[in-house]
Amino acid sequence: MENPKILIVDDDPNLRHGLRTRLRANHYDTVQASDGYSAIAMAQKERPALIILDLGLPAGDGFVVLKRLQDSDTLSNIPVIVLTARHADSNEQQALQAGATAFFQKPADNRELMAMIRATLPNAWPVTALPS
Amino acid sequence: MIADRPGRTDSPEYFPPLIPISLPPGGGSADEGGTVELSSSLRADLLDLDAWAEILTTYGRTMKIAVALTDVDGHVLGKCHNAQPLWTLVHNAARNWTGCPFCISTGLPCTAVAQALRTSRVAMAHDRAGLTHLAVPLLLGKQHLGAIIAGQVFTRYPDPLQLQRVAKGSGISAQQLWNVARKQCPVSISSLQASADLLLVLGQAFLRQRYSAILEGKLAQANGHFRSLVDGLRDHALFTVDATGKVTSWSFGADRMFGHAVAGIVDQNFSCMFTREDVHNHVPEKQLSEALRVGRVEDEGWRIRQNGERFWANVNIAALSTDSSPVCGFAIIAQDMTERRKIVIVLEEARQERARIQEKLLSHVSHELRTPLTAVYLFTTNVLDGLLGDLTPEQHEHLTLALDNVKQLQSMVNDLLETTRVETDKLALEPQHVNLVKLIAEVLITCRANATAKHINLRSDVAPDFPFVWADPARLRQILINLIDNGIKFTRERGNISVQSRHIEEDNDFVRISVSDTGCGISPENCAIVFERLAQVKGTTRASRSGLGLGLYISRDLVSRQGGRIWVESQLGHGSTFYLTLPVFSLAKLYARIFTAPNLEAGFVTLIAVDLGSVEGAVWLDTIPEIRRILERCIHPGQDVLLPSLNDAEQVGTFFIVACTDANGFSIIARRIRTALQDFSASKVKPAISSMTVLLAAGQSREGQIGEVTTQIELLVQTHLVGKTKLK
Structure with a gap:
């Protein structure tokens, strides 16, 4: 069986690289995007099982990406875990209301993040197939 | 000292002794002014010759004797009024007269003045020729001002032999002298004595009248000075009001500040300078009665100018009292603080602006720091967890140390950001009822790993x-974790840390939580500063320096903003105990938010019970928070309150709402709840919504009503829960 695919959206290549290693060790496949625009494009193309999303992004910040995902018929059911350097006080509620499944502040504890991914994925898997 | 000089008569064997005349009762020795040291200018004023001239001339003419004012040494001041012919003749002829001014025999000074002043009585003296005069002392209290001498008359037939001697000394012919003397009408001793009595009374009365006139003049002058001083204070309003608050005087500064002219404001009540709300709340009366009670009141607040403009004023009210009436009015000094207030506001804005910039900078910096920190964390943990292959024990050890340092750096970045949030008041607190037992258990689980490692x-x-306590659970957790982590840091291996909570015996409204360790302790001087910002205690071990010293500073802010207090008790070498107090949760506190006077006016409070029926299993427990959020949306925030889960009522599926409304309002709320819960797919239950109305006793204070309603609601909640359990 194919491993679940996770889209990592972050403008820091180091984070994407480090997180990819961790996710692969936990038997997840990863795809990556470094800005808001390519995040949507990548989501449409790859149909990931889950998106790990940074909030501070070039070309459309995380909230814009969240809204685009929610507004899309095909992408709205992909769970999104927000992983950001921004403070939880002013962003967590906003992110959850915008449709995020969970909110983590960087650096997130590996065990907690992996537990959240595991808890989120079985419910969302498999992604609804496209009509065409 | 004149009074000490022995009295002398010119020739006692020849002349009859001086006849003492006693002062009339009440005259002369009155005590007023006795304690006042008279200045030389006041003395000169009192003996002003022009003022005395009229009374002395009149007296001399009426009594047909000569009269003059003298100083204390017996020298005549000014001229001699109604001088007698014989005396005039001799004194005109003689040059450089020495001796008594009212005698015609030369050489001997007047003893009458000295004696009169010494004895405070009228004294009489005769010269060799038999010419007689009196001296009347002028005293103000015990102070000698001078004397009035009167006389130059014979009290018996003139002695030609003595007149001859006088003539020889003065160079006038004896015949001429004799002719004048013969024509001068003698005055009997008794009528002279009567004249003296009259003169004494007259003199003292005039002196006193003159004294009070001078004092009044000075007082008026002083008042004038004071008035100009008062009016000169342009930035202060000074005015007086009577006991009822009616304005009785009004300074120029008050005119400037309040805009009322004197004519318009005098007799008006000073409450016209207060805001309408203050007048409505009886603030003016309260301030006067407070000033009456304690003597002086200071207040800062809004006042109104005549043109309706508001200004911020500092006002001092002092009660004025006299001996005759305890309080006859109030003196009020007002100062326009508008400018100063503006400065304070500008300074505060500047401070906030600075804090905002600092926060912006620090939040940017910490954000920027977090990104590389996250990368380091990820790479370190990836290697450490063996994702890239096995490690030698030494590699493992080094990476563990690296990870420790990453975590330290991370908590520093967090503290830095927290601190700026403390200073910009951005730390939001959401107090709710908190189960301390549960919360402390959770905190211990979090801290257990660090403690076990040591x-x-x-x-x-x-x-x-x-x-239950009334606190923000997330913040409380943060504070306790900080205190325990501190304890772990400073306690050696195999030490003890214990968390306790206790009731405070003297105050039922608070509980006290303590975190004690068996660590190195804190010296008394450091106990005072550990809560300061960036407190770094000198001479401690390396362990203490792993941090920015902001944790306790943040904790203190968080505790005090939740209404509590934090402090430390410690002994060097014997460990430390940190204490913090928190307010106890009470339903009355919760109700106080909605039981406002207008809400209670209707006289109804309704307890709404929403029974969802107990559902087995974890699904139900998971949905409790979601159901609470739904119910929260169905009520009016300022009027109704959803009770927190008490006595695990929610475990049996019952939620309570206290609403300040009647049956009509209840049906609206019930309809909303039904609709909202229908949309909530997770609950497949049909809610049973019932209401119980509490009638308020009229005529009670708000506190009394809250207390009573609280008791009644608690009873209803219990009854409802018991009834439900029975039904099951």
Whole structure:
């Protein structure tokens, strides 16, 4: 069986690289995007099982990406875990209301993040197939 | 000292002794002015010759004797009024007269003045020729001002032999002298004595009248000075009001500040300078009665100018009292603080602006720091967890140390950001009822790993039925974790840390939580500063320096903003105990938010019970928070309150709402709840919504009503729960 695919959206290549290693060790496949625009494009193309999303992004910040995902018929059911350097006080509620499944502040504890991914994925898997 | 000089008569064997005349009762020795040291200018004023001239001339003419004012040494001041012919003849002829001014025999000074002043009585003296005069003392209290001498008359037939001697000394012919003397009408001793009595009374009365006139003049002058001083204070309003608050005087500064002219404001009540709200709340009356009670009141607040403009004023009210009436009015000084207030506001804005910039900078910096920190964390943990292959024990050890340092750096970045948030008041607190037993247990689980690593025994001692506290659970957790982590840092291996909570005996409204360790302790001088910002205690071990010293500073802010207090008790070498107090949760506190006077006016409070029926299993417990959020949306925030889960009522599926409304309002709320819960797919239950109305006793104070309603609601909640359990 194919491993679940996770889209990592972050403008820091180091984070994407480090997180990819961790996710692969936990038997997840990863795809990556470094800005808001390519995040949507990548989501449409790859149909990931889950998106790990940074909030501070070039070309459309995380909230814009969240809204685009929610507004899309095909992408709205992909769970999104927000992983950001921004403070939880002013962003967590906003992110959850915008449709995020969970909110983590960087650096997130590996065990907690992996537990959240595991808890989120079985419910969302498999992604609804496209009509065409 | 004149009074000490022995009295002398010119020739006692020849002349009859001086006849003492006693002062009339009440005259002369009156005590007023006795204690006042008269200045030389006041003395000169009192003996002003022009003022005395009229009375002395009149007296001399009426009594047909000569009269003059003298100083204390017996020298005549000014001229001699109604001088007698014989005396005039001799004195005109003689040059450089020495001796008594009213005698015609030369050489001997007047003893009458000295004696009169010494004895405070009228004294009489005769010269060799038999010419007689009196001296009347002028005294103000015990102070000698001078004397009035009167006489130059014979009290018996003139002695030609003596007149001859006088003539020889003065160079006038004896015949001429004799002719004048013969024509001068003698005055009997008794009528002279009567004249003296009259003169004494007259003199003293005039002196006193003159004294009071001078004092009044000075007072008026002083008043004038004071007035100009008062009016000169342009930035202060000074005015007086009577006991009822009516304005009785009004300074120029008051005119300037309040805009009322004197004519318009005098007799008006000073409440016209207060805001309408203050007048409505009886603030003016309250301030006067407070000033009456304690003597002086200071207040800062809004006042109104005549043109209706508001200004911020500092006002001092002092009660004025005299001997005759305890309080006859109030003196009020007002100062326009508008400018100063503006400065304070500008300064505060500047401070906030600075804090905002600092926060912006620090939040940017910490954001920027977090990104590389996250990368380091990820790479370190990836290697450490063996994702890239096995490690030698030494590699493992080094990476563990690296990870420790990453975590330290991370907490520093967090503290830095927290601190700026403390200073910009951005730390939002959401107090709610908190189960301390549960919260402390959770905190201990979080801290257990660190404690176990150092073999530290971490335990708690909290009674299971401990009251709920009113606090922000996330913040409280943060504070306790900080205190325990501190304890772990400073305690050696195999030490003890214990968390306890206790009731405070003297204050039922608060509980006290303590975190004690068996660490190195804090010296008394450091106990005072550990809560300061960036407190770094000198001479401690390396362990203490791993941090920015902001944790306790943040904790203190968080505790005090939740209404509590934090402090430390410690002994060097014997460990430390940190204490913090928190307010106990009470339903009355919760109700106080909605039981406002207008809400209670209707006289109804309704308890709404929403029974969802108990559902087995975890699904139900998971949905409780979601159901609470739904119910929260169905009520009016300022009027109704959703009760927190009390006595685990929610475990049996019952939620309570206290609403300040009647049956009509209840039906609206019930309809909303039904609709909202229908949309909530997770609950497949049909809610049973019932209401119980509490009638308020009229005519009670708000506190009394809150107390009573609280008791009644608690009873209803219990009854409802018991009834439900029975039905099951």
